[in-house]
Amino acid sequence: MNAVSATDGNDVHDFPAICRSIRKRFGGRTVLNDVSIAIPKGAVFGLVGRNGAGKTTLMRILVGLLMPDCGSAIILDEPALQMTDAAKTRLGYVPQSPETLSWMTVENMLQFVGGFYPRWDSEYMWNSLMRWNITPSQRLSKLSPGERQRVALIRVLATCPELLILDEPASALDPVARRDFLREIALRAGEAGMTVLFSTHIVTDLERVASHVCFLHEGKLLLNTGMDDLKDTHARLSLSREAAAGLSERLPGEIARRRRPDGGMSIVLTRQALAPWPSAALTSGATLEPMNLEDLFIELTDHPGAGWFRR
């Protein structure tokens, strides 16, 4: 599913975050190259990519903290660079390393920030502090990175946002806290209809909560699809050495190809929903197997120029 085409024929209001043909360069390096995404309302949208793929840059452009060289970002029906206060109260953003107001105590910072948000949930704030065992009188600068990340998550969730953008929110959390946080996200998205965009390296987290997934690699979008469709539309075709020898042409729907050490070949295929797989998948010596998200991510991104077939 192409991101921009997602909005075609639909009401733009159904997409709280849209970016169109975003291009961004830092120095001589292109960090984002013609990236377009539309995030549907109520979706939990996972953005996956290797280090330096451009995830943080994309998120900063989306929330209006970075000016793109080309293209535009729309957030909650407003241009990201000219967001009004009304939109800001509905938006929550947690950066990768939250370092804000570190001279204050946890309690003071949360109370101070809460003053700006009309829907601030103090009860949630106190319950979360207690649940995550964070001392309210502790100064933020004295907290561990994990604790700081928890405080940042409490801070953003207590504002009851309609759109939540999280830049690697679980990277410093321990497994228990991570599971707790993911449960909270799933609950908020399910019950309150909150839209979530989060970036992560931990693909298993995505499988647990995400409704949509998007792979970003070297500034380009490699994949943008719903999680439910993923297993139906993507598969790995393993070919024996004999079967691989007779295959020189590119298969229909082929998005990546790798030669195995035994001479065989591994090909990642995609298809439209309910469309048949290519005939090569039915020949002898060929095995078609479903792929999980992690396998797909590795297949698509772990070699230089990954995804060029798709273009």
Place this chain on the structure above:
Amino acid sequence: MMGRVRIAGQMIYRTQILMMVLVLIVAAWMAAGEIYEAAIQIPGHGESAALVLVGLNVLCSWLLVFNLAAVLHDVRELRLPQQRQLLSVGGILIFVFVVVLPCALVWSLNGAARDVFMIAVGAAFGSAGAALWRRRLRARSAPAEWAAVAAGVHSGQVQIPSPWRAVRVALGPPFAPTSWQRRAVQAALLCVMIASAPILTLLYERSPNPPIVTWLLYTGEFLGFLVAISFCWAWPVSRLLAILSPQSGAPTELALLPGLGSATQQLRRLLLVALGLPFAGLMLLLVAALVLASLQHTQHGIYLKLILEFLVIPLITLPFLAGQLNQPQKAGAWSGLILISSQTWTVLVWSSIWNLGTVRTAAGHQLAMLAGGLVLIVVILIVGFSTYSLRKFLRRPHPFVEGAS
């Protein structure tokens, strides 16, 4: 229960230390009195002996007040009866040991009234220092207490902060709102830093002192100003640089907080808050320096030099600031550099090396013209770079949004 036992044990221990301090103070004063009595007989050395006594009294009062305050704190923790009486006795004890007895000793040794006054002032400085130190230790052990006051928020009640307050809180200390007591302490500290060395200089510079004392007095005066400049200018400016550094999340926070107004309003607020305090501090220091120069009856040229010196400080800082606004980088090293570079001219200003009016020879004139030309080039470069950075910064749609490449 265990906590009270621990505090009781601590109090007994501290009381013993206090007793030892008292004994040491008495012994030290007796020895110092002997030295003072002998020194005032020698012409030109009485002031040095008085300075030693003042230093001793600062130390003694510091030790006494610090330890007594610790004991009184334990008394309060233990909720012992008759706390008020104990507090009164403690206060009287301090007054007797650090003011009455030393002054009486100097007076009985036919010391000058000026020395008696300075010893009393020394006691005040020592006591204030000890009280501040105690306060700092307590704030460290209970950070919430201080920060709650600083933020102006208390649990249970959420205030709607004004946009000005938000900027001040984002900048952190010394901009952040704080209690008037803390502000008073900071102001007192600043006054002590600026005034202590000049007062001593004014009192003793005309006496026939050994050169080392005169040198120490002038060095103290210079260092006092250096510390005051770092307190009034470098600290606030480094805070501004720190929040604009890539590690800081403050710009992100300010950009996304609702209710802070338009981009132009935010920029105006940030610059007014962040630069208002250091500029006010610098002006205060300039006035203090001019008053000091006037009181010391220095040559008239010094006024112009002083004003130039105080112009140089922001002029040198400006390109760093503009560069940081435009392209935030790690700020840690810059703050130190700003302080150092802003002071490179100080020696030239105070000394007579840079006195163009006294240049008589042709070579001297040429050298002066060359130096003037170089200074002009540096100023043009500084202003040019700053203008370029500021123009680039002002082209952004929002002060906290990074521009297009």
